[in-house]
Amino acid sequence: MQDAVTTTISVGEVPDRPQVRDRLRVVMRNLFPFMVVGALWEIVAWAEIFPRRLFPTIEEVASSFVRLTAAGILPHHALDTVIRLLSGFALAALIGVTIGVLMGRSRRAEDICLPLVSICAPIPGLAYAPLFLLWFGLGNVSAVLLVGFVSAFPILFNSWTGVKAVKEIWVRSAQSMGADDRRLFSHVILPGALPYILTGLRLGLAQAWRILVAVEMLAAVPWGLGWLIFGAREFLNTDVMLAGIAVIALIGLGLEKFVFQKIEDYTVVRWGMITS
Amino acid sequence: MTEQGQRTRSIVRAAVTLAAAAALYELLARSGYFAPALLPTIPAIVRTLIAMLADGSMIEHAAFTMYRVMFGFGLAVAVGIPLGILMARFQWIENFFLPLVSALMPIPSFALVPLFMLWFGIGNLTTILIVFYAATFPMVFNTWSGVRSVNPLWLRAAGAMGADEQKLFWKVIIPGASPFIITGMRQAFLRAWIAVVGAEMIAASDWGLGWVIFDAKEFLNADIMLASLLVIGGIGYAFERLVFGSIERATVQRWGMVRVAKG
Numbered sequence: 001m002q003d004a005v006t007t008t009i010s011v012g013e014v015p016d017r018p019q020v021r022d023r024l025r026v027v028m029r030n031l032f033p034f035m036v037v038g039a040l041w042e043i044v045a046w047a048e049i050f051p052r053r054l055f056p057t058i059e060e061v062a063s064s065f066v067r068l069t070a071a072g073i074l075p076h077h078a079l080d081t082v083i084r085l086l087s088g089f090a091l092a093a094l095i096g097v098t099i100g101v102l103m104g105r106s107r108r109a110e111d112i113c114l115p116l117v118s119i120c121a122p123i124p125g126l127a128y129a130p131l132f133l134l135w136f137g138l139g140n141v142s143a144v145l146l147v148g149f150v151s152a153f154p155i156l157f158n159s160w161t162g163v164k165a166v167k168e169i170w171v172r173s174a175q176s177m178g179a180d181d182r183r184l185f186s187h188v189i190l191p192g193a194l195p196y197i198l199t200g201l202r203l204g205l206a207q208a209w210r211i212l213v214a215v216e217m218l219a220a221v222p223w224g225l226g227w228l229i230f231g232a233r234e235f236l237n238t239d240v241m242l243a244g245i246a247v248i249a250l251i252g253l254g255l256e257k258f259v260f261q262k263i264e265d266y267t268v269v270r271w272g273m274i275t276s
Numbered sequence: 277m278t279e280q281g282q283r284t285r286s287i288v289r290a291a292v293t294l295a296a297a298a299a300l301y302e303l304l305a306r307s308g309y310f311a312p313a314l315l316p317t318i319p320a321i322v323r324t325l326i327a328m329l330a331d332g333s334m335i336e337h338a339a340f341t342m343y344r345v346m347f348g349f350g351l352a353v354a355v356g357i358p359l360g361i362l363m364a365r366f367q368w369i370e371n372f373f374l375p376l377v378s379a380l381m382p383i384p385s386f387a388l389v390p391l392f393m394l395w396f397g398i399g400n401l402t403t404i405l406i407v408f409y410a411a412t413f414p415m416v417f418n419t420w421s422g423v424r425s426v427n428p429l430w431l432r433a434a435g436a437m438g439a440d441e442q443k444l445f446w447k448v449i450i451p452g453a454s455p456f457i458i459t460g461m462r463q464a465f466l467r468a469w470i471a472v473v474g475a476e477m478i479a480a481s482d483w484g485l486g487w488v489i490f491d492a493k494e495f496l497n498a499d500i501m502l503a504s505l506l507v508i509g510g511i512g513y514a515f516e517r518l519v520f521g522s523i524e525r526a527t528v529q530r531w532g533m534v535r536v537a538k539g
Contacts, residue, residue: 107286
Protein backbone atom coordinates (compact mmCIF):
# COMPACT_ATOMS: atom_id res chain seq x y z
CA MET A 1 0.00 0.00 0.00
CA GLN A 2 2.64 2.43 1.14
CA ASP A 3 4.73 1.38 -1.79
CA ALA A 4 1.96 2.03 -4.30
CA VAL A 5 1.42 5.55 -3.01
CA THR A 6 5.07 6.50 -3.25
CA THR A 7 5.34 5.19 -6.80
CA THR A 8 2.33 7.14 -8.01
CA ILE A 9 3.76 10.28 -6.47
CA SER A 10 7.14 9.73 -8.01
CA VAL A 11 5.56 9.15 -11.42
CA GLY A 12 3.47 12.26 -11.07
CA GLU A 13 6.24 14.53 -9.80
CA VAL A 14 9.38 13.40 -11.52
CA PRO A 15 8.91 11.73 -14.88
CA ASP A 16 11.00 8.62 -15.40
CA ARG A 17 13.85 8.61 -17.82
CA PRO A 18 12.06 6.44 -20.44
CA GLN A 19 9.14 8.88 -20.43
CA VAL A 20 11.43 11.78 -21.25
CA ARG A 21 12.99 9.78 -24.01
CA ASP A 22 9.56 8.89 -25.39
CA ARG A 23 8.51 12.47 -25.44
CA LEU A 24 11.74 13.45 -27.13
CA ARG A 25 11.10 10.81 -29.76
CA VAL A 26 7.61 12.14 -30.41
CA VAL A 27 8.97 15.65 -30.77
CA MET A 28 11.66 14.45 -33.14
CA ARG A 29 9.13 12.48 -35.14
CA ASN A 30 6.93 15.54 -35.49
CA LEU A 31 9.84 17.80 -36.37
CA PHE A 32 11.35 15.49 -38.98
CA PRO A 33 8.85 16.22 -41.81
CA PHE A 34 9.29 19.96 -41.30
CA MET A 35 13.05 19.57 -41.51
CA VAL A 36 12.70 17.67 -44.77
CA VAL A 37 10.38 20.28 -46.25
CA GLY A 38 12.59 23.08 -44.94
CA ALA A 39 15.66 21.51 -46.50
CA LEU A 40 13.86 21.15 -49.84
CA TRP A 41 12.80 24.77 -49.61
CA GLU A 42 16.37 25.88 -48.93
CA ILE A 43 17.67 23.88 -51.89
CA VAL A 44 15.10 25.40 -54.24
CA ALA A 45 15.78 28.88 -52.87
CA TRP A 46 19.58 28.58 -53.13
CA ALA A 47 19.45 27.01 -56.56
CA GLU A 48 17.52 30.12 -57.66
CA ILE A 49 15.07 28.20 -59.80
CA PHE A 50 12.74 31.08 -59.07
CA PRO A 51 14.06 34.62 -58.69
CA ARG A 52 15.37 35.16 -55.16
CA ARG A 53 12.98 38.05 -54.64
CA LEU A 54 10.01 35.72 -55.14
CA PHE A 55 11.39 32.69 -53.33
CA PRO A 56 13.43 33.86 -50.34
CA THR A 57 15.42 31.53 -48.11
CA ILE A 58 14.12 30.60 -44.69
CA GLU A 59 16.76 32.81 -43.03
CA GLU A 60 15.44 35.85 -44.88
CA VAL A 61 11.87 35.04 -43.89
CA ALA A 62 12.94 34.49 -40.29
CA SER A 63 14.93 37.71 -40.18
CA SER A 64 12.03 39.77 -41.49
CA PHE A 65 9.78 37.97 -39.03
CA VAL A 66 12.07 39.02 -36.18
CA ARG A 67 12.54 42.53 -37.56
CA LEU A 68 8.79 43.12 -37.97
CA THR A 69 8.01 41.64 -34.58
CA ALA A 70 10.65 43.78 -32.88
CA ALA A 71 9.32 46.87 -34.62
CA GLY A 72 5.86 46.02 -33.32
CA ILE A 73 4.35 45.92 -36.79
CA LEU A 74 3.54 42.24 -36.87
CA PRO A 75 1.94 42.17 -33.39
CA HIS A 76 -0.17 45.20 -34.30
CA HIS A 77 -1.44 43.50 -37.46
CA ALA A 78 -2.09 40.27 -35.59
CA LEU A 79 -3.89 42.02 -32.75
CA ASP A 80 -6.21 43.85 -35.13
CA THR A 81 -6.97 40.64 -36.96
CA VAL A 82 -7.77 38.82 -33.73
CA ILE A 83 -9.99 41.67 -32.48
CA ARG A 84 -11.84 41.67 -35.78
CA LEU A 85 -12.20 37.89 -35.62
CA LEU A 86 -13.57 38.00 -32.10
CA SER A 87 -16.02 40.82 -32.71
CA GLY A 88 -17.30 39.23 -35.89
CA PHE A 89 -17.63 35.91 -34.14
CA ALA A 90 -19.42 37.45 -31.15
CA LEU A 91 -21.91 39.03 -33.53
CA ALA A 92 -22.39 35.71 -35.29
CA ALA A 93 -22.85 33.81 -32.03
CA LEU A 94 -25.44 36.31 -30.82
CA ILE A 95 -27.45 36.26 -34.05
CA GLY A 96 -27.00 32.57 -34.75
CA VAL A 97 -27.93 31.21 -31.33
CA THR A 98 -30.88 33.58 -30.90
CA ILE A 99 -32.47 32.88 -34.27
CA GLY A 100 -31.58 29.19 -34.15
CA VAL A 101 -33.16 28.65 -30.74
CA LEU A 102 -36.24 30.65 -31.74
CA MET A 103 -36.58 28.58 -34.90
CA GLY A 104 -36.24 25.38 -32.92
CA ARG A 105 -38.86 26.39 -30.36
CA SER A 106 -41.53 28.06 -32.40
CA ARG A 107 -43.06 26.68 -35.55
CA ARG A 108 -43.99 30.19 -36.66
CA ALA A 109 -40.43 31.50 -36.35
CA GLU A 110 -39.21 28.45 -38.25
CA ASP A 111 -41.65 29.00 -41.09
CA ILE A 112 -40.72 32.65 -41.33
CA CYS A 113 -36.94 32.36 -41.09
CA LEU A 114 -36.18 29.09 -42.85
CA PRO A 115 -36.88 30.21 -46.44
CA LEU A 116 -34.72 33.31 -46.04
CA VAL A 117 -31.92 31.40 -44.36
CA SER A 118 -31.92 28.59 -46.91
CA ILE A 119 -31.66 31.11 -49.73
CA CYS A 120 -28.79 33.06 -48.17
CA ALA A 121 -26.78 30.13 -46.75
CA PRO A 122 -25.58 28.30 -49.88
CA ILE A 123 -23.95 31.40 -51.35
CA PRO A 124 -20.23 31.39 -50.46
CA GLY A 125 -19.63 34.10 -47.89
CA LEU A 126 -17.04 36.00 -49.84
CA ALA A 127 -19.45 36.54 -52.70
CA TYR A 128 -21.29 38.94 -50.41
CA ALA A 129 -18.13 40.95 -49.83
CA PRO A 130 -18.47 43.46 -52.70
CA LEU A 131 -22.11 44.00 -51.81
CA PHE A 132 -21.24 44.74 -48.20
CA LEU A 133 -18.44 47.02 -49.34
CA LEU A 134 -20.89 48.95 -51.50
CA TRP A 135 -23.45 49.25 -48.75
CA PHE A 136 -21.26 49.85 -45.71
CA GLY A 137 -18.12 51.30 -47.26
CA LEU A 138 -14.53 50.14 -47.06
CA GLY A 139 -13.07 49.37 -43.67
CA ASN A 140 -13.83 47.81 -40.35
CA VAL A 141 -17.62 48.00 -40.33
CA SER A 142 -17.93 45.99 -43.52
CA ALA A 143 -15.30 43.48 -42.46
CA VAL A 144 -16.84 42.74 -39.05
CA LEU A 145 -20.41 42.67 -40.39
CA LEU A 146 -19.45 40.34 -43.20
CA VAL A 147 -17.55 37.95 -40.95
CA GLY A 148 -20.45 37.98 -38.50
CA PHE A 149 -23.04 37.43 -41.20
CA VAL A 150 -21.19 34.57 -42.85
CA SER A 151 -20.24 32.66 -39.73
CA ALA A 152 -23.73 33.02 -38.27
CA PHE A 153 -25.10 30.33 -40.59
CA PRO A 154 -23.41 27.23 -39.16
CA ILE A 155 -24.19 28.45 -35.63
CA LEU A 156 -27.82 29.04 -36.57
CA PHE A 157 -28.28 25.67 -38.25
CA ASN A 158 -26.69 23.77 -35.39
CA SER A 159 -28.63 25.58 -32.66
CA TRP A 160 -31.83 24.93 -34.58
CA THR A 161 -31.05 21.22 -34.99
CA GLY A 162 -29.97 20.99 -31.37
CA VAL A 163 -33.15 22.47 -29.97
CA LYS A 164 -35.20 20.21 -32.21
CA ALA A 165 -33.17 17.20 -31.08
CA VAL A 166 -34.14 17.71 -27.41
CA LYS A 167 -36.30 14.71 -26.59
CA GLU A 168 -39.97 15.50 -26.45
CA ILE A 169 -40.33 13.27 -23.43
CA TRP A 170 -37.89 15.39 -21.37
CA VAL A 171 -39.88 18.50 -22.18
CA ARG A 172 -43.15 16.84 -21.27
CA SER A 173 -41.91 15.33 -18.05
CA ALA A 174 -40.45 18.68 -17.01
CA GLN A 175 -43.77 20.34 -17.80
CA SER A 176 -45.78 17.75 -15.90
CA MET A 177 -43.53 18.36 -12.91
CA GLY A 178 -44.56 21.98 -13.09
CA ALA A 179 -41.64 23.71 -14.82
CA ASP A 180 -42.61 27.06 -16.25
CA ASP A 181 -41.31 28.27 -19.61
CA ARG A 182 -38.22 29.91 -18.22
CA ARG A 183 -37.19 26.93 -16.15
CA LEU A 184 -37.95 24.61 -19.03
CA PHE A 185 -35.68 26.64 -21.22
CA SER A 186 -32.77 27.01 -18.85
CA HIS A 187 -32.90 23.52 -17.33
CA VAL A 188 -34.01 21.26 -20.16
CA ILE A 189 -33.74 22.80 -23.60
CA LEU A 190 -30.48 24.68 -23.28
CA PRO A 191 -28.47 21.82 -21.74
CA GLY A 192 -30.00 19.37 -24.19
CA ALA A 193 -29.10 21.49 -27.20
CA LEU A 194 -25.68 22.51 -25.91
CA PRO A 195 -23.59 19.86 -27.70
CA TYR A 196 -25.02 20.97 -31.02
CA ILE A 197 -24.68 24.65 -30.20
CA LEU A 198 -21.04 24.17 -29.25
CA THR A 199 -20.37 22.30 -32.48
CA GLY A 200 -22.02 25.19 -34.29
CA LEU A 201 -19.88 27.74 -32.48
CA ARG A 202 -16.79 25.79 -33.34
CA LEU A 203 -17.72 25.59 -37.01
CA GLY A 204 -18.65 29.26 -36.99
CA LEU A 205 -15.31 30.31 -35.55
CA ALA A 206 -13.46 28.19 -38.09
CA GLN A 207 -15.51 29.73 -40.88
CA ALA A 208 -14.90 33.24 -39.55
CA TRP A 209 -11.18 32.58 -39.45
CA ARG A 210 -11.06 31.25 -43.01
CA ILE A 211 -12.95 34.16 -44.44
CA LEU A 212 -11.47 36.99 -42.39
CA VAL A 213 -8.11 37.00 -44.15
CA ALA A 214 -9.74 37.40 -47.55
CA VAL A 215 -12.12 40.04 -46.24
CA GLU A 216 -9.16 42.05 -44.95
CA MET A 217 -7.61 41.92 -48.40
CA LEU A 218 -10.76 43.15 -50.09
CA ALA A 219 -11.97 45.67 -47.52
CA ALA A 220 -8.70 47.62 -47.32
CA VAL A 221 -8.63 47.83 -43.54
CA PRO A 222 -5.74 49.88 -42.18
CA TRP A 223 -4.19 47.03 -40.14
CA GLY A 224 -4.57 43.28 -40.34
CA LEU A 225 -2.61 40.26 -41.47
CA GLY A 226 -4.60 39.86 -44.67
CA TRP A 227 -3.86 43.41 -45.60
CA LEU A 228 -0.19 42.99 -44.70
CA ILE A 229 0.13 40.05 -47.08
CA PHE A 230 -1.83 41.73 -49.82
CA GLY A 231 0.07 44.99 -49.48
CA ALA A 232 3.45 43.21 -49.49
CA ARG A 233 2.62 41.80 -52.92
CA GLU A 234 2.74 45.26 -54.46
CA PHE A 235 6.38 45.65 -53.46
CA LEU A 236 7.34 42.02 -54.13
CA ASN A 237 8.17 41.60 -50.45
CA THR A 238 7.80 37.85 -50.50
CA ASP A 239 9.65 37.51 -47.20
CA VAL A 240 7.13 39.78 -45.47
CA MET A 241 4.30 37.81 -47.03
CA LEU A 242 5.69 34.52 -45.80
CA ALA A 243 6.25 35.98 -42.33
CA GLY A 244 2.60 37.10 -42.33
CA ILE A 245 1.46 33.65 -43.44
CA ALA A 246 3.52 32.14 -40.64
CA VAL A 247 1.71 34.32 -38.09
CA ILE A 248 -1.62 33.32 -39.63
CA ALA A 249 -0.64 29.67 -39.33
CA LEU A 250 0.34 30.19 -35.69
CA ILE A 251 -2.95 31.89 -34.83
CA GLY A 252 -4.87 29.18 -36.67
CA LEU A 253 -2.94 26.46 -34.87
CA GLY A 254 -3.57 28.24 -31.57
CA LEU A 255 -7.30 28.38 -32.27
CA GLU A 256 -7.26 24.69 -33.14
CA LYS A 257 -5.27 23.61 -30.08
CA PHE A 258 -6.45 25.95 -27.36
CA VAL A 259 -10.02 26.70 -28.38
CA PHE A 260 -11.53 23.91 -30.45
CA GLN A 261 -9.87 20.97 -28.75
CA LYS A 262 -10.51 22.44 -25.31
CA ILE A 263 -14.18 22.93 -26.15
CA GLU A 264 -14.34 19.37 -27.35
CA ASP A 265 -12.57 18.01 -24.27
CA TYR A 266 -14.79 19.87 -21.86
CA THR A 267 -18.03 19.00 -23.57
CA VAL A 268 -18.59 16.19 -26.01
CA VAL A 269 -15.68 14.02 -24.90
CA ARG A 270 -16.62 14.43 -21.25
CA TRP A 271 -20.23 13.66 -22.03
CA GLY A 272 -19.06 10.48 -23.70
CA MET A 273 -20.36 11.40 -27.15
CA ILE A 274 -17.05 10.76 -28.83
CA THR A 275 -13.80 9.33 -27.57
CA SER A 276 -10.79 11.43 -28.28
CA MET B 277 -54.47 15.04 -41.24
CA THR B 278 -52.92 17.42 -38.76
CA GLU B 279 -49.47 16.68 -40.16
CA GLN B 280 -50.79 17.51 -43.62
CA GLY B 281 -52.41 20.67 -42.29
CA GLN B 282 -49.16 21.66 -40.57
CA ARG B 283 -47.26 21.20 -43.80
CA THR B 284 -49.58 23.30 -45.97
CA ARG B 285 -49.53 25.99 -43.30
CA SER B 286 -45.73 25.91 -43.31
CA ILE B 287 -45.64 26.27 -47.09
CA VAL B 288 -48.13 29.14 -47.01
CA ARG B 289 -46.12 30.87 -44.30
CA ALA B 290 -42.88 30.39 -46.23
CA ALA B 291 -44.45 31.87 -49.34
CA VAL B 292 -45.83 34.79 -47.34
CA THR B 293 -42.41 35.41 -45.78
CA LEU B 294 -40.65 35.42 -49.11
CA ALA B 295 -43.28 37.69 -50.63
CA ALA B 296 -43.08 40.02 -47.64
CA ALA B 297 -39.29 40.12 -47.77
CA ALA B 298 -39.38 40.82 -51.49
CA ALA B 299 -42.00 43.53 -51.03
CA LEU B 300 -40.00 45.13 -48.23
CA TYR B 301 -36.87 45.09 -50.35
CA GLU B 302 -38.75 46.51 -53.32
CA LEU B 303 -40.17 49.27 -51.12
CA LEU B 304 -36.71 50.13 -49.80
CA ALA B 305 -35.32 50.13 -53.31
CA ARG B 306 -38.05 52.39 -54.64
CA SER B 307 -38.17 54.72 -51.66
CA GLY B 308 -35.32 56.73 -53.10
CA TYR B 309 -33.66 56.76 -49.72
CA PHE B 310 -30.82 54.67 -51.09
CA ALA B 311 -29.21 55.30 -54.44
CA PRO B 312 -30.76 53.04 -57.08
CA ALA B 313 -27.26 52.03 -58.17
CA LEU B 314 -26.68 50.50 -54.74
CA LEU B 315 -30.10 48.98 -54.22
CA PRO B 316 -31.62 48.00 -57.57
CA THR B 317 -35.24 46.92 -57.78
CA ILE B 318 -36.08 43.25 -58.24
CA PRO B 319 -37.31 43.68 -61.84
CA ALA B 320 -33.99 45.36 -62.65
CA ILE B 321 -32.06 42.42 -61.19
CA VAL B 322 -34.15 39.90 -63.09
CA ARG B 323 -33.79 41.90 -66.29
CA THR B 324 -29.99 41.98 -65.87
CA LEU B 325 -29.89 38.27 -65.15
CA ILE B 326 -31.93 37.44 -68.24
CA ALA B 327 -29.91 39.80 -70.41
CA MET B 328 -26.63 38.29 -69.23
CA LEU B 329 -27.93 34.77 -69.74
CA ALA B 330 -29.25 35.68 -73.18
CA ASP B 331 -26.02 37.18 -74.51
CA GLY B 332 -24.12 34.22 -73.10
CA SER B 333 -21.74 36.22 -70.92
CA MET B 334 -23.11 34.82 -67.67
CA ILE B 335 -22.89 31.28 -69.03
CA GLU B 336 -19.29 31.86 -70.08
CA HIS B 337 -18.39 33.24 -66.65
CA ALA B 338 -20.07 30.29 -64.99
CA ALA B 339 -18.26 27.89 -67.33
CA PHE B 340 -14.87 29.38 -66.41
CA THR B 341 -15.67 29.14 -62.72
CA MET B 342 -16.87 25.57 -63.10
CA TYR B 343 -13.75 24.61 -65.04
CA ARG B 344 -11.51 25.98 -62.29
CA VAL B 345 -13.46 24.47 -59.43
CA MET B 346 -13.77 21.04 -61.06
CA PHE B 347 -10.10 20.95 -62.04
CA GLY B 348 -8.95 21.88 -58.54
CA PHE B 349 -11.49 19.64 -56.86
CA GLY B 350 -10.57 16.73 -59.13
CA LEU B 351 -6.90 17.19 -58.28
CA ALA B 352 -7.76 17.33 -54.59
CA VAL B 353 -9.72 14.09 -54.81
CA ALA B 354 -6.98 12.42 -56.85
CA VAL B 355 -4.35 13.39 -54.28
CA GLY B 356 -6.43 13.35 -51.11
CA ILE B 357 -7.97 9.90 -51.26
CA PRO B 358 -4.75 7.94 -51.97
CA LEU B 359 -2.82 9.99 -49.43
CA GLY B 360 -5.51 9.48 -46.81
CA ILE B 361 -5.58 5.74 -47.43
CA LEU B 362 -1.79 5.45 -47.33
CA MET B 363 -1.66 7.46 -44.12
CA ALA B 364 -4.16 5.15 -42.49
CA ARG B 365 -2.47 1.95 -43.71
CA PHE B 366 1.21 2.73 -43.14
CA GLN B 367 2.46 4.10 -39.87
CA TRP B 368 5.57 5.78 -41.30
CA ILE B 369 3.56 7.66 -43.92
CA GLU B 370 1.22 8.86 -41.21
CA ASN B 371 4.18 9.90 -39.07
CA PHE B 372 5.54 11.94 -41.93
CA PHE B 373 2.43 13.60 -43.30
CA LEU B 374 0.23 14.10 -40.25
CA PRO B 375 2.34 16.92 -38.73
CA LEU B 376 2.52 18.66 -42.10
CA VAL B 377 -1.22 18.35 -42.69
CA SER B 378 -2.04 19.59 -39.19
CA ALA B 379 0.28 22.57 -39.58
CA LEU B 380 -0.96 23.58 -43.01
CA MET B 381 -4.65 22.99 -42.44
CA PRO B 382 -5.33 26.04 -40.22
CA ILE B 383 -3.90 28.40 -42.86
CA PRO B 384 -6.89 29.79 -44.74
CA SER B 385 -6.45 29.24 -48.46
CA PHE B 386 -7.00 32.93 -49.17
CA ALA B 387 -3.84 33.83 -47.27
CA LEU B 388 -1.91 32.11 -50.04
CA VAL B 389 -3.60 33.95 -52.90
CA PRO B 390 -1.16 36.92 -52.99
CA LEU B 391 1.81 34.55 -52.79
CA PHE B 392 0.51 32.33 -55.57
CA MET B 393 -0.21 35.44 -57.64
CA LEU B 394 3.47 36.34 -57.42
CA TRP B 395 4.59 32.81 -58.20
CA PHE B 396 2.13 31.74 -60.84
CA GLY B 397 0.70 34.99 -62.16
CA ILE B 398 -2.98 35.80 -62.37
CA GLY B 399 -5.39 33.48 -64.07
CA ASN B 400 -6.32 29.85 -64.17
CA LEU B 401 -3.26 28.30 -62.56
CA THR B 402 -3.40 30.37 -59.37
CA THR B 403 -7.13 29.85 -58.95
CA ILE B 404 -6.92 26.12 -59.55
CA LEU B 405 -4.07 25.75 -57.06
CA ILE B 406 -5.98 27.71 -54.42
CA VAL B 407 -9.02 25.50 -54.97
CA PHE B 408 -6.76 22.46 -54.74
CA TYR B 409 -5.22 23.70 -51.49
CA ALA B 410 -8.62 24.42 -49.96
CA ALA B 411 -10.17 21.10 -50.96
CA THR B 412 -7.29 18.70 -50.28
CA PHE B 413 -7.29 18.86 -46.49
CA PRO B 414 -10.89 17.84 -45.83
CA MET B 415 -10.37 15.07 -48.38
CA VAL B 416 -7.21 13.72 -46.73
CA PHE B 417 -8.56 14.03 -43.23
CA ASN B 418 -11.87 12.34 -43.88
CA THR B 419 -10.35 9.50 -45.90
CA TRP B 420 -7.76 8.96 -43.19
CA SER B 421 -10.31 8.77 -40.39
CA GLY B 422 -12.62 6.70 -42.57
CA VAL B 423 -10.06 4.00 -43.25
CA ARG B 424 -8.98 4.02 -39.62
CA SER B 425 -12.56 3.59 -38.47
CA VAL B 426 -13.16 0.45 -40.54
CA ASN B 427 -14.24 -2.15 -38.06
CA PRO B 428 -11.23 -4.45 -37.39
CA LEU B 429 -13.67 -7.30 -36.98
CA TRP B 430 -14.62 -7.03 -40.65
CA LEU B 431 -10.97 -7.12 -41.64
CA ARG B 432 -10.33 -10.22 -39.58
CA ALA B 433 -13.50 -11.90 -40.77
CA ALA B 434 -12.60 -11.25 -44.40
CA GLY B 435 -9.04 -12.42 -43.75
CA ALA B 436 -10.30 -15.59 -42.10
CA MET B 437 -12.47 -16.28 -45.11
CA GLY B 438 -9.40 -16.11 -47.29
CA ALA B 439 -9.49 -12.62 -48.77
CA ASP B 440 -6.07 -11.50 -50.05
CA GLU B 441 -4.68 -7.96 -49.65
CA GLN B 442 -6.25 -6.74 -52.85
CA LYS B 443 -9.68 -8.16 -52.18
CA LEU B 444 -9.54 -6.90 -48.62
CA PHE B 445 -8.83 -3.41 -49.92
CA TRP B 446 -11.53 -3.21 -52.57
CA LYS B 447 -14.25 -5.23 -50.84
CA VAL B 448 -13.84 -4.23 -47.22
CA ILE B 449 -11.76 -1.11 -46.67
CA ILE B 450 -13.09 1.06 -49.48
CA PRO B 451 -16.81 0.36 -48.86
CA GLY B 452 -16.22 0.64 -45.12
CA ALA B 453 -14.57 4.02 -45.43
CA SER B 454 -16.93 5.31 -48.10
CA PRO B 455 -19.31 7.28 -45.85
CA PHE B 456 -16.37 9.29 -44.58
CA ILE B 457 -14.93 9.68 -48.06
CA ILE B 458 -18.22 10.99 -49.40
CA THR B 459 -18.57 13.38 -46.48
CA GLY B 460 -15.03 14.49 -47.26
CA MET B 461 -15.92 15.11 -50.89
CA ARG B 462 -18.92 17.15 -49.81
CA GLN B 463 -16.86 19.29 -47.46
CA ALA B 464 -14.12 19.56 -50.04
CA PHE B 465 -16.50 20.78 -52.71
CA LEU B 466 -17.99 23.33 -50.34
CA ARG B 467 -14.52 24.64 -49.52
CA ALA B 468 -13.57 24.58 -53.19
CA TRP B 469 -16.64 26.56 -54.11
CA ILE B 470 -15.87 29.22 -51.52
CA ALA B 471 -12.22 29.28 -52.54
CA VAL B 472 -12.90 29.70 -56.24
CA VAL B 473 -15.11 32.72 -55.73
CA GLY B 474 -12.63 34.36 -53.36
CA ALA B 475 -9.62 33.57 -55.50
CA GLU B 476 -11.33 34.97 -58.58
CA MET B 477 -12.05 38.17 -56.69
CA ILE B 478 -8.55 38.69 -55.33
CA ALA B 479 -6.52 37.32 -58.23
CA ALA B 480 -8.67 39.08 -60.77
CA SER B 481 -8.46 37.40 -64.13
CA ASP B 482 -10.90 38.20 -66.91
CA TRP B 483 -13.59 35.63 -66.46
CA GLY B 484 -15.41 33.91 -63.65
CA LEU B 485 -18.37 34.62 -61.42
CA GLY B 486 -16.27 35.95 -58.55
CA TRP B 487 -14.54 38.35 -60.88
CA VAL B 488 -17.89 39.57 -62.28
CA ILE B 489 -19.08 40.48 -58.80
CA PHE B 490 -15.88 42.22 -57.90
CA ASP B 491 -15.65 44.03 -61.20
CA ALA B 492 -19.27 45.18 -60.95
CA LYS B 493 -18.39 46.90 -57.66
CA GLU B 494 -16.03 49.24 -59.47
CA PHE B 495 -18.84 50.46 -61.69
CA LEU B 496 -21.50 50.38 -58.94
CA ASN B 497 -23.49 47.81 -60.89
CA ALA B 498 -25.32 46.30 -57.94
CA ASP B 499 -27.80 44.62 -60.28
CA ILE B 500 -25.02 42.59 -61.93
CA MET B 501 -23.66 41.71 -58.49
CA LEU B 502 -26.97 40.44 -57.21
CA ALA B 503 -27.66 38.54 -60.43
CA SER B 504 -24.28 36.78 -60.18
CA LEU B 505 -24.93 36.06 -56.50
CA LEU B 506 -28.10 34.26 -57.53
CA VAL B 507 -26.20 32.19 -60.09
CA ILE B 508 -23.45 31.33 -57.59
CA GLY B 509 -25.97 30.32 -54.96
CA GLY B 510 -27.93 28.29 -57.49
CA ILE B 511 -24.93 26.33 -58.71
CA GLY B 512 -23.69 25.65 -55.18
CA TYR B 513 -27.11 24.52 -54.06
CA ALA B 514 -27.55 22.29 -57.11
CA PHE B 515 -24.22 20.59 -56.49
CA GLU B 516 -24.84 20.05 -52.81
CA ARG B 517 -28.34 18.68 -53.27
CA LEU B 518 -28.36 16.98 -56.64
CA VAL B 519 -24.84 15.72 -57.20
CA PHE B 520 -23.77 14.76 -53.71
CA GLY B 521 -27.27 13.82 -52.64
CA SER B 522 -27.55 11.33 -55.49
CA ILE B 523 -24.04 9.98 -54.93
CA GLU B 524 -24.95 9.39 -51.32
CA ARG B 525 -28.19 7.67 -52.25
CA ALA B 526 -26.47 5.46 -54.81
CA THR B 527 -23.71 4.33 -52.48
CA VAL B 528 -23.78 4.60 -48.72
CA GLN B 529 -27.54 4.76 -48.30
CA ARG B 530 -27.96 1.69 -50.48
CA TRP B 531 -25.29 -0.10 -48.52
CA GLY B 532 -27.08 0.84 -45.33
CA MET B 533 -24.14 2.73 -43.84
CA VAL B 534 -25.55 6.19 -43.62
CA ARG B 535 -25.66 6.26 -39.84
CA VAL B 536 -21.95 7.16 -39.76
CA ALA B 537 -22.14 9.57 -42.66
CA LYS B 538 -22.88 12.59 -40.49
CA GLY B 539 -19.63 14.51 -40.23
